[in-house]
Amino acid sequence: MSWVTGAAGSAYGVHNLPYGVFRREAEQPRVGVRVADFVLDLGGAEAAGLVLAAGALGRPSLNDFMSLGRPQWTAVRQRVTELLTEDAHRADVEPLLVPLEQVELLLPFEVADYVDFYSSEQHAANVGQIFRPGQPPLLPNWKHLPIGYHGRAGTVVVSGTPVVRPTGQRATPEGPVVGPSVRLDIEAEVGFVVGVPSPLGSRVAVDDFADHVFGVVLVNDWSARDVQAWEYQPLGPFLGKSFATSVAAWVTPLEALGAAFVPAPDQDPPVVDYLRDTPHLGLDLSLAVEWNGERVAEPPFATMYWTPAQQLAHLTVNGAALRTGDLYASGTVSGPERAQVGSFLELSWGGTEPVVFADGATRTFLEDGDTVTITATAPGPDGTTVALGEVTGTILPAR
Known part of the structure; x- marks a missing residue:
């Protein structure tokens, strides 16, 4: 006590x-x-x-x-x-x-590198249906390796930092135009902060996850969906995501989450050797997303298909070095229900089903002045609850 x-x-x-x-x-x-x-x-x-x-x-x-x-x-x-x-x-x-x-x-740590994964099967399937209607929701490689991309470490900001609406190129029926994003979104994610580096040319095994990762931090990977949709093929996300990524001011040490590790979802087909983590464990984190003070979603992290240890092993399998301060994020956390999704792209189903607030206001994507706050809790020892530091941000007009 x-x-x-x-x-x-x-x-x-x-x-x-x-x-x-x-x-x-x-x-x-x-x-x-x-x-x-x-x-x-x-x-x-x-x-x-x-x-x-x-x-x-x-x-x-x-x-x-x-x-x-x-x-x-x-x-x-x-x-x-x-x-x-x-x-x-x-x-x-x-x-x-x-x-x-x-x-x-x-900002609690100097961000060395930033990698963002795409590890929720529910989110990947939803995005596939929205962006590629009439095609298989998951691409053929998705269940064979954790998909990810390298982000921009210099635009990772601490919770509470205002987010300026990004300007970029997007497609219209009349052709490409340049202007402020009109489909600005969030991605509720969980990030992992690397403490101990690894040498260039070496691999980090799944069993060595806890020797390298210091702790966990909530992440909001702000996303300009109209910019993203125009630019992402064939090389993936770029300007639609690199303008700002918010992280919580508090890093929860792994040791505080010892009671929160739970069996992760079964993986079918079986993964290749370097991704085989035994035991196959994820984290029982309960996220909540508030849009202008109203709770709109409760994403469950325990449903994530790829585990944090598998993500780290994949990040380094080619010999990429880890550095102290590296941040890698889970990708959007989404569960199987509409009220469990971690992006407004999914919540409004691509902008076709507006979100209605208690006061009658409606939204599909973020408007200037909107504030989004992501929180999370986990089970702690002896029936206690562990709170993760919140991540919040308010949208400012484009400059």
């Missing part, structure tokens, strides 16, 4: 302890960990000798700490738990707790 006010019963109790980077006015950014509605200043704790992490916790990003590897991650987590639960430490630690409303949350 923690002595921190509000920690008992909180989804951000000591069983969670997500990491982020924060600053207060006139102070330098440093690493912190969230407990209840406070941030524990880990940079200050390390400076005071309460935590040992080779000086990494006073840095303006998580990268140096993540590069230290799992034994160090485990040791720091255990020590922070002690500091927040044992009364003997209260006098030293309490001054290092800062109320959330007093801090600015920053």
